[in-house]
Amino acid sequence: MAKYALLRERLEQELPELNLAPALPASAGELALVHHPAYIAAVAQGGLTPAQQREIGFPWSPAMAERALRSVGATLQACRAALSGEGLAANLAGGTHHAYADKGAGFCVFNDAAVAARVMQAEWGRRGEAWRRRPLRVAIIDLDVHQGNGTASIFQGDDSVFTLSLHGEKNFPFRKEASDCDIDLPDGCGDADYLAALEQGLAELERRFEPGLVIYLAGMDPHENDRLGRLKVSADGLEARDRRVFDWAWQRRIPLAMTMAGGYGRDIAVTVGLQVNSYRVALDYGRRWQALSAPGR
Template sequence: MHAYYADHFILPLPSGHRFPMAKYGRLRERLAAEWPQVRLGQALPASDGELALAHTPGYIGAISQGTLDASAQREIGFPWSPAMCERARRSVGATIQACRAAMAGEGLAANLAGGTHHAYAHKGSGFCVFNDAAVATRLMQAEHARHHRAGGPLRVAIIDLDVHQGNGTASIFATDDSVFTLSLHGAKNFPFRKEPSDLDVELPDGCGDAEYMEALERALDELERRFEPGLVIYLAGADPHEGDRLGRLKLSFDGLEARDRRVMDWAWQRRLPLAFAMAGGYGTDMEATVQAQVNTYRVALDYHARWAALARRAAPDAPAVVATWATAGTGPRWQNAAP
């Protein structure tokens, strides 16, 4: 299973900054040591043209040239630096590469970072510079259209299970019927001004495993009733975990694993390629965050093996193919449900 990283670009953050930059390198170390079935590859940077599929030229230029004003940098949460720009481009590139690998027949592929769902078309926010899922979605749709001129557009479901609502993603696709945005998130958590997704499920503080899984089942049923995707992009945030500093939910490791398995099984049962990104995770103990993310990869490898077995049955005499790429209440509150 291919997974792409950009953790060698380290942001020069001030002492005491709450963003856990070290978790990305630690995740790669754990995967390399424990799961050799994960083929780790360095992410390539997204180009200006690719970024412009989801972001305004003025914003792309301000990030590239370092002309963001102080208030824009504060909203992102990072001081501008060349490393910030390069890491942001490569984080988007990693999701692009994962989507391409998944759609090329691998079935499942990953970005060791990504899930930057607070970035809008014209600005960044909440530790998110560019929106990797939005750029990758638009690029996959463009590439699909070049090879499938007779069919309709590639329809993409973005399943966002970070504990924070994907406001930037919801805003970018607000009027796009070819993309379905689904977000399960803490009702009282950041962002405090939320954008309407196609389906939002707001969870109360302290929500545990059983309540969460019930809400997820209902959300997936609603997604299936309203939308038929050809690609799934999954934000597998570790921040619903009970040990997260910013999460306010109470999912156990087992609960997070059940969540991941349910989403990946939903896609597998429909033979939908799935690319996933790690999104948020701010554990009081960073190793707990990393463990939650390692667990996601363990589940993903199971489903990747099913895709590989399917390919072998389809062409039993063919050699194995490795894809490489150059470029508030007491319960959940539902919003935007279909009439």
């Protein structure tokens, strides 16, 4: 948990260009576009059973519930900013992709990417002249080392959301769900094979889907220093990965919202440093979006 405060502190010090804003809590109505009302109420009111808390991985408290709401809310804010002309925005936390519609799991209470996709689709339909617009289609590019099983389950059979997941074949969750595109990676996978797999995934996404928004889970747990990742991707490999995803969206002028997802380095400072570098890359592409919207362009 300490990495989130450390990340904010380092971003304030090293990347003062970033516009940081408080994370506002998601509402029960927004959550209910994905999650079951009884589960939402159990989280809000402290009604989770001991078994449910064990599956999530930490005990209920008012602070836990508040954090879960704000983690989702920050992804909503990032998506709104990206779609409203910023082009690129991010949540310093988020990426809680193991949460299902009716339960949490794997340190994930609510599924922020799934809720954001649904809320953005609903808000898109309420915009002016909506009858002229195609429905908003959302691509979730999940590059956490663990498969986004909750996200995959939520959107199975839904052709308005495309789920792409690169993940460790033998890693948690041990019972995978079917994403629209799953690419299983062997233990020890290094830079070259990882980046080749990413190219394969992006090519499949482009072949089958045309998104109006990308939600990118930039997990740092594929890193070679990660305690849980079991892959061997270097810091340079992760930067190349981030640049490829940002560039893929930029070349197609698709707004993108980034979340941090997992990262469990043996040295927490290493994980935070990797995350800071993702923001450096994001700033580069953010400047391109700003230039695109500048007067006279």
